[in-house]
Amino acid sequence: xxxxxxxxxxxxxxxxxxxxxxxxxxxxxxxxxxxxxxxxxxxxxxxxxxxxxxxxxxxxxxxxxxxxxxxxxxxxxxxxxxxxxxxxxxxxxxxxxxxxxxxxxxxxxxxxxxxxxxxxxxxxxxxxxxxxxxxxxxxxxxxxxxxxxxxxxxxxxxxxxxxxxxxxxxxxxxxxxxxxxxxxxxxxxxxxxxxxxxxxxxxxxxxxxxxxxxxxxx
Numbered sequence: 001x002x003x004x005x006x007x008x009x010x011x012x013x014x015x016x017x018x019x020x021x022x023x024x025x026x027x028x029x030x031x032x033x034x035x036x037x038x039x040x041x042x043x044x045x046x047x048x049x050x051x052x053x054x055x056x057x058x059x060x061x062x063x064x065x066x067x068x069x070x071x072x073x074x075x076x077x078x079x080x081x082x083x084x085x086x087x088x089x090x091x092x093x094x095x096x097x098x099x100x101x102x103x104x105x106x107x108x109x110x111x112x113x114x115x116x117x118x119x120x121x122x123x124x125x126x127x128x129x130x131x132x133x134x135x136x137x138x139x140x141x142x143x144x145x146x147x148x149x150x151x152x153x154x155x156x157x158x159x160x161x162x163x164x165x166x167x168x169x170x171x172x173x174x175x176x177x178x179x180x181x182x183x184x185x186x187x188x189x190x191x192x193x194x195x196x197x198x199x200x201x202x203x204x205x206x207x208x209x210x211x212x213x214x215x216x217x218x
Contacts, residue, residue, distance in 0.1 A: 045084055048074060048076070049069075049085065049090070053092075055068050061092040062092075124190075126152060127186050127187055128192065129192055130151065130192065131150070131153050132148070132151075133195065134146055134172070137163070147162075148161065148163075148164065160175050160179035161178075
C-alpha cells in the first residue's frame with residue numbers, strides 16, 4: 001500500500017482496489033452537482049405526486065396520480081411516478097373487496113318480487129307485515145358480527161333473531177326457521193315478510209318462498 005507524505009492513501013491505489021479508473025472517479029466528482037440537481041428535482045416532483053396522491057382525502061395508485069397531475073396541467077411519465085413513489089416509500093393500500101358485493105355476485109341474485117307493502121307497514125295489524133334485515137355489530141377490538149332479525153311491523157316486537165360471525169346465507173334461513181317454530185301458530189296465509197334487495201333475500205340459494213310465507217322484496 002502506497003502512502004503520501006501526509007499519511008493519506010494514494011488515489012491510484014484506492015481506485016485500483018475499488019475496480020474503477022482514475023478518470024471515472026474524477027468524472028464522478030465533477031458530476032456531483034448534476035446529481036444534487038437531480039435529487040432536488042426528484043424531491044420537487046415527489047411533492048407534486050404527494051399532492052395528487054392526497055387529493056380529496058383518499059389515496060391513489062400510479063394511474064390515479066397520473067390523471068390528477070394531468071388535471072393540474074402537469075405531464076409526468078408513469079414510470080417516473082412509480083420510481084419516485086418507491087424511492088420515497090409511498091404506497092397505495094390495496095383496497096379489499098367488499099365481501100357483501102362479492103357474495104351477491106357469486107350467488108347471482110335475481111329473485112326480486114313485487115313490492116306489495118308500499119311502506120304501509122302498520123295498516124294491516126299484528127302479525128301481518130314482518131320486517132327483516134341484517135345489522136352489523138361491532139365489539140371488542142375491531143371485531144364484527146352480523147345480526148339477522150325479523151320483527152312485527154305493527155307491534156315492533158322482535159320475533160326471531162340470529163347472531164352470526166360471518167355473512168353466509170344460512171343464518172338468514174335459520175332466522176326464518178326460528179320464526180316459524182316459535183310463532184308459526186300466530187301467522188296466517190296473509191302474512192308477508194318484507195326485506196330489501198340484499199343478496200341474502202334475493203338469492204337463488206336462499207329462495208325463502210319455499211317456507212310457505214309470502215316474501216315481499218322492496
